[in-house]
Amino acid sequence: MSARTDHAAIATRVPDRARVLDVGCGNGELLDLLRHTRDVDARGLELDSADAGRAVARGLSVIQGDADTDLEIFPNDAFDVAILSKAIQHMMRPNHVLAELTRLAPRVIVSFRNYGYWPRRLSLLVRGTMPAKGDWYEESVLHACTVTDMLTLARHQGLMPVAAAAVSGDKIGAFKQSGFGRLNWAADDVIAEFARA
Amino acid sequence: MTGKGQRRIPANPIYELSISRFRMDTSAARPKTLALMPDATRPSIESLQKLILPAPLPLDCGQVLEHVEIAFETWGTLNAEKSNAILVCHALTGDQFCAGENPVTGRPAWWPRMIGPGLPVDTDRYFVIATNVLGGCMGTTGPASPAPDGLPWGTRFPVITIADMVRAQRALVVELGIESLFSVLGGSMGGMQVLEWALQVPDAVHSAVPIATSARHSAQNIAFYEIGRQAIMSDPDWRDGAYLVDGTRPDRGLAIARMAAHVTYVSEGALKRKFDRGLQDRKTQSFSFDADFQVESYLRYQGRSFTDRFDANSYLYVTRAMDYFDLASAHGGRLADAFVGSPVRFCLFSFSSDWHYTPGESMAITRALVAAGAEVSHIETQTDKGHDAFLLEESAFEAALRGFLEASAERRGL
Numbered sequence: 302m303s304a305r306t307d308h309a310a311i312a313t314r315v316p317d318r319a320r321v322l323d324v325g326c327g328n329g330e331l332l333d334l335l336r337h338t339r340d341v342d343a344r345g346l347e348l349d350s351a352d353a354g355r356a357v358a359r360g361l362s363v364i365q366g367d368a369d370t371d372l373e374i375f376p377n378d379a380f381d382v383a384i385l386s387k388a389i390q391h392m393m394r395p396n397h398v399l400a401e402l403t404r405l406a407p408r409v410i411v412s413f414r415n416y417g418y419w420p421r422r423l424s425l426l427v428r429g430t431m432p433a434k435g436d437w438y439e440e441s442v443l444h445a446c447t448v449t450d451m452l453t454l455a456r457h458q459g460l461m462p463v464a465a466a467a468v469s470g471d472k473i474g475a476f477k478q479s480g481f482g483r484l485n486w487a488a489d490d491v492i493a494e495f496a497r498a
Numbered sequence: 499m500t501g502k503g504q505r506r507i508p509a510n511p512i513y514e515l516s517i518s519r520f521r522m523d524t525s526a527a528r529p530k531t532l533a534l535m536p537d538a539t540r541p542s543i544e545s546l547q548k549l550i551l552p553a554p555l556p557l558d559c560g561q562v563l564e565h566v567e568i569a570f571e572t573w574g575t576l577n578a579e580k581s582n583a584i585l586v587c588h589a590l591t592g593d594q595f596c597a598g599e600n601p602v603t604g605r606p607a608w609w610p611r612m613i614g615p616g617l618p619v620d621t622d623r624y625f626v627i628a629t630n631v632l633g634g635c636m637g638t639t640g641p642a643s644p645a646p647d648g649l650p651w652g653t654r655f656p657v658i659t660i661a662d663m664v665r666a667q668r669a670l671v672v673e674l675g676i677e678s679l680f681s682v683l684g685g686s687m688g689g690m691q692v693l694e695w696a697l698q699v700p701d702a703v704h705s706a707v708p709i710a711t712s713a714r715h716s717a718q719n720i721a722f723y724e725i726g727r728q729a730i731m732s733d734p735d736w737r738d739g740a741y742l743v744d745g746t747r748p749d750r751g752l753a754i755a756r757m758a759a760h761v762t763y764v765s766e767g768a769l770k771r772k773f774d775r776g777l778q779d780r781k782t783q784s785f786s787f788d789a790d791f792q793v794e795s796y797l798r799y800q801g802r803s804f805t806d807r808f809d810a811n812s813y814l815y816v817t818r819a820m821d822y823f824d825l826a827s828a829h830g831g832r833l834a835d836a837f838v839g840s841p842v843r844f845c846l847f848s849f850s851s852d853w854h855y856t857p858g859e860s861m862a863i864t865r866a867l868v869a870a871g872a873e874v875s876h877i878e879t880q881t882d883k884g885h886d887a888f889l890l891e892e893s894a895f896e897a898a899l900r901g902f903l904e905a906s907a908e909r910r911g912l
Contacts, residue, residue, distance in 0.1 A: 366861070374864065
């Protein structure tokens with residue numbers, strides 16, 4: 302999925318003037334979009350110092366830090382929406398990070414690659430090789446998961462799914478409040494919105 | 499100078515030049531040049547631009563300084579709304595000449611990469627003010643200044659704090675007719691002043707940039723500066739602080755103080771990269787206590803050249819002010835409480851190999867500011883250049899600082 306399409310879809314789920322935390326915000330592209338289209342109070346956390354510096358240079362408030370350990374600096378309910386865009390599968394402790402986001406904001410938006418997508422299942426079944434974008438040992442995803450896996454983890458953290466959309470290349474499906482089982486077969490990437498139960 | 503893009507940026511005076519110049523014979527006797535008695539071809543400290551504060555200055559120690567002069571420099575033009583002023587705060591051994599050559603010492607600006615036309619702190623756009631700190635020795639009232647009895651204060655000068663330095667700067671800024679600063683920025687001890695400004699007058703500071711600093715001196719910081727102070731006070735020429743009256747100078751003690759402190763400003767990686775165990779102007783070890791190693795020669799040069807431009811008593815007073823610095827202690831021990839509701843936009847910078855004021859110290863400040871609900875950014879730049887990195891070429895740091903100031907300026911309508 303192209304970053305821009307993904308970001309535009311996420312932006313539709315963020316209320317105007319919300320307090321937003323983007324975890325793994327990269328160079329601040331999504332926060333910049335949210336600031337300009339939604340007038341949000343934008344904050345970011347980014348591990349890479351060069352990217353964090355570029356985000357600051359855009360005028361964003363970004364702290365260089367590690368989501369696996371540094372989310373504790375934010376107080377409870379400091380935000381209205383917390384976003385993990387294509388980042389949770391790269392974390393050392395996805396369960397801890399999601400628990401922290403649940404503490405920080407009543408709404409959590411997570412986008413991730415769906416390893417339940419049928420071509421990936423088929424690839425593993427037929428070819429017997431792991432579904433990676435390149436060589437499996439170069440894969441940056443540390444914790445591969447499916448839509449079902451993510452829903453299970455979220456429920457365990459006290460989060461209920463609000464809506465989810467399939468993303469495939471530049472195409473974004475509609476956000477739907479049900480049919481997650483079908484999404485687990487049919488979605489290449491997924492944007493899922495959760496709310497505290 | 500032909501244009502913004504072609505402005506030649508001189509190498510950093512404090513580090514790069516000194517490293518390239520240190521290869522002089524360290525054993526040779528050198529002419530005795532005295533810091534506060536510069537050669538006749540240069541202007542005297544007394545000739546520098548100064549402002550006499552209109553009122554006495556009450557100090558944290560309880561005493562009051564009746565007569566205070568603040569030496570300062572400015573660059574750029576103050577706009578009609580007086581809303582584009584940036585105060586640059588210097589570190590322990592710096593002075594007000596952040597963007598231009600010091601006419602007294604002949605030393606180049608100490609932050610030439612950062613401040614100037616078209617540079618991150620753009621003097622075509624902002625009005626830049628820099629002062630010499632209270633207790634300093636480049637024109638501002640300090641222990642080398644005359645006391646009411648006409649003799650130099652020496653150690654009769656009251657012990658000052660970072661907060662006192664900031665109160666003196668505030669008085670100067672008010673005298674310049676500026677009610678609100680667009681930004682306050684500074685590294686190391688300058689960063690402490692930045693934090694203190696944001697604390698003392700949050701409504702008069704639009705944005706604050708504390709760089710490579712700490713909200714409190716650690717036991718290790720205090721320990722290293724105590725070594726320096728003891729070196730000075732053990733020098734027989736210190737004369738209980740009255741050396742200016744006696745006509746002596748504790749240069750040996752001051753040089754050792756500088757050497758001990760300088761080690762904490764560079765990383766082990768940088769020392770290894772530049773010197774490792776290399777020998778100085780010789781093929782084999784001399785089996786003596788000469789400066790066999792390049793690193794020894796370098797440190798001796800650092801110490802010796804420092805005595806030409808700094809007053810030993812100032813070193814005692816300014817390091818003491820840093821030791822006493824502990825922002826949280828004045829607010830019930832919780833740093834976050836000090837900044838609750840702060841309207842200041844903060845942008846902190848730290849450097850990965852800085853062991854003088856570690857990135858962890860900056861993160862502690864960041865954590866407190868987040869807890870206080872303040873708007874804060876913090877960038878830890880990856881570098882092997884140690885504490886001094888903030889003065890050296892670090893393009894990512896410079897770009898982020900430039901962007902932060904530009905975005906803040908847009909917000910302020912500059």
